[in-house]
Amino acid sequence: MTMKRWPAVLALLASGLGLLFGTNSTLDYAKHLDRSLHDVHCSFIPGAAPTADAEACRAAMYSPYSAILKESYWGGIPISLFSLGAFSFFAGVALYLVLAGPRASRGVQRTFGVLSLGPLLTSIVMFAISLIKLGALCNTCVGIYISSALLAIGGIAMLLRPNVDLANLSSGPTASPYAVAAVGLMALGVTTLVPGALYAAAMPDHSRFLGNCGTLKKPAVPELLTLKTSSPVKSAIMFEDPLCPTCKAFHQRLVIGELFEKLEPKLVLFPLDSACNWMLSEPLHPGACIVSKAVICGGAQAREVLEWAYDEQEALTAAGKAGDKQLTALIQTRFGAKMIACMGSAATKNTLNKHLHYAVDNSIAVSTPQLYLGDQRFCDEDSDIGLSYTMAKLAPEVVR
């Protein structure tokens, strides 16, 4: 008899696991509504403590796919929040199926089996997005995917059970299978949507913070680089360091969110490397000055060189720490000797210096990345989960 209950037991355990990962993920997300940085859970181990070192989970959290209605609410409503309601529903029904055993309504079992495919399908879609769009898997998200898969295994096992013996054992009020399916679907819908509705109602108003982070004092100088985009509608100035991981992540968020192509960005290279940047006493990103020169030498193809530097950031950073020769060799392998000659020229050095002096003339903070829409600074706090909302408010033409 106990053996016959394994699908329900598995579904119950899977729901519990899903709730654990879903809750961690949702609470991590909700904490960030205070516009500050917080540690996040990013482990397969249920109950593992949050950590600051959770790049993949942060990338997923900051991506446009982590939440819905991102342009209407600052941060949007996290997808993981819907898993709380769904897994609560499945946990409740699974407990009923465990306790009822073979006497459980066949209609409930079938409905459970069909509905359990919902989280699995959602997980498959999110898994594909993670791999294709983000290029990384977040452990907490994988925890939810695994939970969904286990839940579906339990559900499918219930669907595949033979009817004969169970039909005889079923007791209690009988109802039409369609009615059971309709009630089940409705209950799942309500439990899934209720947390989201309450979350949206409780969200703080962020509109008062937008655009309060300063302005540029001086207009762009001719030495700044133009990054080519396909349909520019809003002028922007970006201060970036090609070896800065945060710059890379921000750039990718703009690209993935389909915002970058609508900007008309001027690039100010602001390498956090004391080899050329006197504002630092020691290099934060060794080699960033050299890579910045390569971006300058990219000229009209500066965006390609910058994005190559972001793609190869790990290797370039390691080479930068090993020494200038190793770093230069990597650049030469990709772009050839002509690029190296350009990087060594006085004109390139002078251009990079002018980029740094442009930062001085505007008294910007010594940090990267920084984005200015027109001359208005896009607050750092709005550059992650609040990106779409802030862009929609400050530059609606970009999100249209």
Place this chain on the structure above:
Amino acid sequence: MSENVNTRSSLVPIAAGALLGSALLVGLTFTVYRTVRSAEQRLAQPAIAAEPSGVAVADHAEASYCTPQFKEVLERVLHSCGLETGESRRGCKPSDVKTFAAISDEDFNALFRPLQDRGGVVLYDTNKHDLDDAAKQLVADRFGERRGARYFLVVGRASPIGGTEKNRALSHRRANSVLFHLKETTQDPELDKQVGTLWLGSEFAQLQEEEFCKWPTSRPGGKCDDRFVNQSAFISWVDCRL
């Protein structure tokens, strides 16, 4: 009776399941709601929400030689010579320097000693103010090494040969030859805000051969004595914030 017991026992799993599902839903939703409200409270109290970031602001370089005395003289030079005030009047003549610097010749030159690695001495033929190729190269090299400096100083001088008035004019032309060359080669509209010129003629802060002939000059290895080293324009970026 038996039917009642069966019905009751079949309701237990339903009730248990409904109770668990509802408890989880309500409990977790409340936890999320509380987290959202807590974030809102932190937003309302910025002092709790965020510590001061302490991020530095981009600024010009500040080298160790920027002593208060050096800055005082530099400030007077830049202010009195129109660089800081943006006046049309450009540069300072010897009498100005004597007045506003309020400093002896020796002390004035001593201030510039730390700039030996940063600066250079452009040498001219007697009674001439034209830059030769080597002088142009020295100016280009030194000007190209701006790094984080805010100001570029050009101090024209003349040797004691000739009259005071003539030497004032000559040192003025020498300082201007550097400025005009920079304007021509850089085409930088902001140049006037960066380059400060002084001309000292032969009457103030003459350079001493034993010290300044050892500086990078536009004629390395050439003849250099007290006379030649003052047929010059001293050039250097100054890494000081004012």
